[in-house]
Amino acid sequence: MIRVVVVGAAGYIGGELLRLLIGHPEVETVAAVSSRFPGRRVDGVHPNLRSATDLLFCSADDVEECDTAFLALPHRTAMAQIDRWIARAKQVIDLTGDFRLGDPEVYRRYYGSEHVATHLIDAFVPGIPELHRESLRSADLISVPGCVAMAGVLALYPLAVRGLVEPTAQFDARTGSSGSGATAGAANLHSVRSGAMRVFAPTGHRHEAEISRHLGIAAAMTATGVEAVRGVQTICHATLRPDVDTSAVRRAFREQYRNEPFVRLVAHQRGNFRYPEPKILVGSNFCDVGYAVDEEAGRLVTIAALDNLMKGGAGNAVQCLNIRMGWPETLGLSFPGLHPI
């Protein structure tokens, strides 16, 4: 058993981490750090954990040494605290945006502030098992990507890495309200969100930079908030290189994801769920990917769907932990989702 700490445990991602880690057979969750609720019961904030734990939230100063620290903090907070957590934990798995971008100048452009721990940027391994599995086996610093970025990367990576598409692509992302976090605000009032399809980032979404980094192409993203609590669906529009046909696209996806435990190819001809649909992935760690090709126009459309709090956050972080520890990759992550829901 290893001893783990969740920092920022009162948020949605923190709550999902606790849910997964408390049920994980190789993990003892020893502390749930919250600056807002120290001393309060965890299941008061995360009622789905009633009877699963008697943990109380604690302050960061109360945490002693542990094996692994998960940082589910607000953006910019993790890099300010990173030295503290590196000193206390053998592995740090960061779920903020602070170490996702490899270039501090790109960070400043997308996050609007200077990076304050530039000396550590290169030390973090991107937490994308499908791209960096071998590096993750020995990584002590892991940066888990953003939810929309994860979907966007998995949607196009098989084509981009094989040079089957032109080096620019557009990503149309839809996301549920939990992606905005657990902090109340006027933009998240039910009266504002309900029924809305709000284009909140027509250009310049932060995850755009992550997608460009991992795919090696110029990605442009538009993000829309939709009527859902959980879920991300990213639709990618790209142009196929000359002579690339449907068969080559299909082969690229199959070869790339054949042995991936959490990526499923969904491009079906029948049924109500022919293409990736986040609704049926709620609570699961799967990312479903699909594609369609207009051969005459040379146009490729790929689709990826996931639960933003799972494969887009906490679930993916636990998958990275499993890889780092040499455990079965699916340990503690076997929930298949619900239908109907």
Added chain:
Amino acid sequence: MTTVHICPKCEDQVQISQPARLNEIVECAGCHCELEIVALNPPVLALAPEVEEDWGE
């Protein structure tokens, strides 16, 4: 006994239980399309006719 064939839609492998019957419908596990066995000896698969869905086109 089963024999393995190639789906004409997605090129995934499709298993057919033998003995197969002419006009029998099988489903491809890769793309979930319905396939009709249009010939025997050797078996030949073709896309089965399907009703289109319309969600607001």
